[in-house]
Amino acid sequence: MHRKHQDVVFALVGIVALMVAVLTFLTLFVNMAVDGLPRLDWHFFTSFPSRRATQAGILSAWVGSTLVMLVTAFFAVPLGVASGIYLEEYARKSWVTDLIEINITNLAGVPSIVYGLLALGLFVYQFGLGQSILSAGLTLALLILPVVIVATREAIRSIPQVIREGSYALGATRWQTVRYHILPYSSAGILTGIIIGMARAIGETAPIITIGALTFIAFLPPAPLKAEPPFVSFDWLMSPFTVMPIQMFNWTSRPEAAFQDNAAAAGFVLVFMTLAMNGLAIWLRYRLRRNIKW
Template identity: 65%
Template sequence: MIVALVILLSLIIDMAMTGMPRISSHFFTSFPSRFPERAGILSAWVGSFCVVLVTALMAIPLGIASGIYLEEYAPKNIFTKIIEINILNLAGIPSITFGLMALGIFVYRFGLGQTIITAGMTLGLLVLPIIIVTTREAIRTIPSHIREASYSLGATKWQTIWNHILPYSSGGIMTGVVIALSRAIGETAPLITVGALTFIAFLPTAPVSDIAPYLSMKWLTDPYTVMPIQMFNWVSRPQEEFHINAAAAGLVLLTMTLLLNAVAIYIRYRFRKKYKW
């Protein structure tokens, strides 16, 4: 196990050594370019941010709601069993098949095209099982006497959930959400199949403008690129110079995901200390 850790650490250090010189404010504020020294990841990180925003808006409510239903409401019958087995299987399906599904349904059948909203929804479905499973685990740790106390004071089922179950399990749920989003940031394969472009030298439409109606949703239907795809594009070029860019992009990507995961671990640690039943 130490061996594996050492190997990985050396890999990361190697990447950091290669990529570090490329990282500057210029790298974050420039568009990709034919010239490796001038290329940057502006469109990539903005794209990643927009896509993950859509993912979060879709997966978080849906995931938490499903988790609550399965833990608090679901009767023990065949249909519940089907939902449970289905979620387990969903988590085991290769991510690229989600991409194929999204290509067939979102891109062609719904005619959404190769846009931010397609990508966000694809990733939303992909990370849904993670949020459902962690929500359920978090709710399950709450002892039943909490529920009974709330009922005995005359609270309805939903009041109990809203005022007690959700607050007490929010630590576990948040951990799951953060892990799910970090997975969404790093995911590449399904976005390639739904057609994320690799060379985007413009940003999505700004969501706020100074003319009426001030708020615009047009960015949802703009083409995009994301961090991992930008990195993939640079890795697969033959020129050595671009590999340095890839290392730099990888470094940024790695920092983002590891940071998010560290946050998740920290939240879990804090909450475990806070609530002891």
């Protein structure tokens, strides 16, 4: 009987441990929702920040976050996926690839402020990109690159070797094997990794503050589309900006209670965006894996 008691005891300990984690998150989230939900209306999404708390909104913040994410994805996805493919399918195993592997894993654990400092020196000053959307996007791209690389490699590694051999046995080149098999079969895992990386990036505050995002912005970046030729414009890349977490940070540092409610409302939106991205990742994985079995 004693052995069975141990089982019950551990099950209880496990449930309590789990509850601590879940309830803490739930309390924070509900608390934020109670404070913030009354502030969430159309006006909140379409207004710039203001000195009057009830007039203030998150327009510049969510537009900034969206644009920075676009730049982040534009750089992190091709670089990360290509690196992952190279390391798994092309590189011969040697001490150099081992070293690179260890470094990538370690890079994922480097505090994000360190990336901010690096970006401040390199992108902002050395490359002269300034305190712009481009600088921020590049910084976050660096930050999530290890996540994308590791996710790509793990997705590729889960493809059985007999599939590769089947392809090579028919006379396929490495690139044909990657193009027709490796990429399609690993796309679910890779996409999941990308989205989880992006969900992390969208909440990052420290590196963005370090490179000098503004905390009070009452204008939008130049529009990417124009009426006159050449119709597209990339001026927005060099525009000053703010992002959601910085807008929150700014509001929480104000003394008036009304701004605290704004911060809670913005926090609610941010958490919702992150959860939506994670939900999308789960759905995509389910959709894409449905047709793949070994």
